[in-house]
Amino acid sequence: MARWEPNTPVRLVHAAVDLFTEQGYDATTVTEIAERAGVTKMTFFRHFPDKREVLFAAGQEIHSRILADAIAAAPDSAAPLEAVAAAIEALSATFSDDRREFSARLQALIAAQDELRERSASKHLGLVAATGAALEKRGVPELAAGLAAELGLRAFDRGFAQWADPANHQPLAELTGRALDEIRAATATLG
């Protein structure tokens, strides 16, 4: 056995992305994913309800927590979008450069499959909701909290799409920070 072995959910995510890339999403079964990750089907189902959730469930939970924690940790004086900027930066910082190639493959898989695009949209909304709820806890009114959260996650998605291109060499935090600046500037032009 290898000295270092990543934990089971991570192994399942990587096995799933590898198999989906190699043989297609529809053609891949839970049994094959479990086998590739070296676990039983029962272990798979202890972590994920189906093969689609492998790509989203863990990310949604972890990212929601990172965003909410960063919002809570922002100084009391921070305006809603300043707190959101800190949260987007904290989340971006967790994507080190060695995750870029994997992220690019994951993005390509999602883009090619209705079912995955739909789940990705619902993950986006889940992260917006978690971020908005954290802002409301700081006393930001519900409407403003939802909007600030939406602008922040749009900036993250925009920066992430640029970053998940193997030709790009900038850190994710730089790209998402710039995207948030552009989005702030654009909101002033809407009339």
Added chain:
Amino acid sequence: MARWEPNTPVRLVHAAVDLFTEQGYDATTVTEIAERAGVTKMTFFRHFPDKREVLFAAGQEIHSRILADAIAAAPDSAAPLEAVAAAIEALSATFSDDRREFSARLQALIAAQDELRERSASKHLGLVAATGAALEKRGVPELAAGLAAELGLRAFDRGFAQWADPANHQPLAELTGRALDEIRAATATLG
């Protein structure tokens, strides 16, 4: 045969909402929906791929068209959010008061079912994309177009949630118009 008979997709939508309300979403089959609507299963599948799409496919297509047409028809001088306001008003105007009770039942069904909430989120994104694309055709830059579209559809969803309450007696266009004003005001408070 009744003198007036609504068209098949509308009959299927109403049969589906009735059955989902009476006996639950999971327990209802395509065969039952077709039977209730007085058509064959084959006719059902000519209109919709599955029982979930009955609730969304037609609405998404029709609403996208109404929004895009209204954006295209706005005066050349209209700012992005002015064009969006006109589009939201046009869409709202299609919801006459006799659709309120049905809309309330549909909203309750969607709220109670993950699978339907997810599809509803993807419908929201589809409408944002259609509205944004119509704004881009007017020369609005992509980033601003997406934001204006998102703000408009947020206003629509907000007003719709208030309207789809049988206790409410205001026209939908009034509620969505006020919601858009509130959203515009809130964007100025984000920092």
